[in-house]
Amino acid sequence: MALGGLHVTSLPEEAAPHADAIFIGPGEQTFPRFLADLRAGVPGRRYVSTIGRTIEDVPPIRRDLIKRDRYLVPNSIVVTRGCPQHCDFCYKDAFFAGGRGFYTQRVDDALAEIERLPGRHLYFLDDHLLGNRRFAAELFEGMRGMGRLFQGAATVDSVLQGDLIERAAEAGLRSLFVGFETFSPQNLRTSNKKQNLTRDYAAVARRLSGLGIMINGSFVFGMDDDGEDVFDRTVEWAVRNGVTTATFHIQTPYPGTRLYDGLAAQGRITTRDWDRYDTRHVVYQPAKLTPDALKAGYDRAYRDFYRWTNIARASATHDSLKHRAKHLFYAAGWKKFEPLWDLAIKTRRLAGMTPLLEGVLSKVSSSSTSAAPVTQVAPSAAGLTHSSASAGAKQVALSSTVS
Secondary structure, eight states, rough: OOOHHHHHHOHHHHHGGGSSSSEOOOOTTTHHHHHHHHTTTTOOOOEEEOOOSSTTTTTOOOOOGGGGGSSSSSOOOOOEEEOOOOOTTTTTHHTTTTOSSEEEEHHHHHHHHHHHHOOOOOEEEEEOSSHHHHHHHHHHHHHTSSOOOOEEOOOOOHHSSSHHHHHHHHTTTEEEEEEOOOOOOOHHHTTOOOTTTTTOHHHHHHHHHTTTTTHHHEEOOOOOOOOOTHHHHHHHHHTTTTTTTTEEEEEEOOOTTTTHHHHHHOOBBBBOOGGSSSSSSSSSSOSSSSSHHHHHHHHHHHHHHEEEEEEHHHTTTSSSHHHHHHHHHHHHHHHHHHHHHHHHTTOOOOOGGGHHHHHHHSSSSSSOOOOOOOOSSOOOOOSOOOOOOTOSSSHHOOOOOOO
């Protein structure tokens, strides 16, 4: 038995008794070493990733082993590892400790992998697709003319800088997961998201909407500067600014993060039942809220954002009728028809829904609308690798991810 990944890296001593070998950090270099040791009859107990990290020589994925008819989004792809940011609540720094925390494929290899994928739709699962601007620019240039429709994730500041988001839209970007996280400058400072201070969240929404890119906004509740009004303010802002879908999170101090270490030192961790560390449960003592108030506000935010009236209000913020219709259909499909998605998953009919998804992600207009000039005024936050553990087939289908 060999175990690796986030949990094992964060809590190796807990994982070790359950495995013959454990892997700390990324496995691209350590797992081949383990296989060589196993063939030689001398497998180790612990393999730790440090120097020499790269994904440039990783062999192509054996996609012939994937049962494509069981997935709405069989064309998931990762072309980078990690993230260039260092947010206190994110597991990234702990997982990549001891070596590089952000690196990319060769552009030509990434484009070759994309060429091998059938159909039109792609889902980039990278934590921060725009994190290396040179790599991303060359990737999007290579994708122009492929006729692809894709979803991905990026940070607030990367959307506001230069024309990279326009290049992404020209290459086929139609939906972006953006970690707005918090509107509080104090929360940004204490969580080490200083790169997002003075950023104008409304400018991000305008720019993406103007390019016909739907927004999956991520918001975290329960940071130390959050009071009782944070839930209603957040929902109202998201609706007023045309956010297509929202993913709300209760702040979760994952073991190994600086957030966890700080709360543990203050005696504020209330449970170490890791099953509850899913961004849907309160596992620490909030500063300005009771645990019950935090949980109730989180649940209410989901209910309020996905009310039909608010879906219609948010849809109406877009300029074109087609964009409004796409927003309405996508947001409603995300939350209002969950029983139908459950049925499609159970009956293995997801593949038949893929053309529907591609239709919703089709281009809003024949030419991208020019983005509004960017001003840097109001404070806001960027991406997340703190995303909800309630993922699954439907979330991969209808959402789009950073640290």
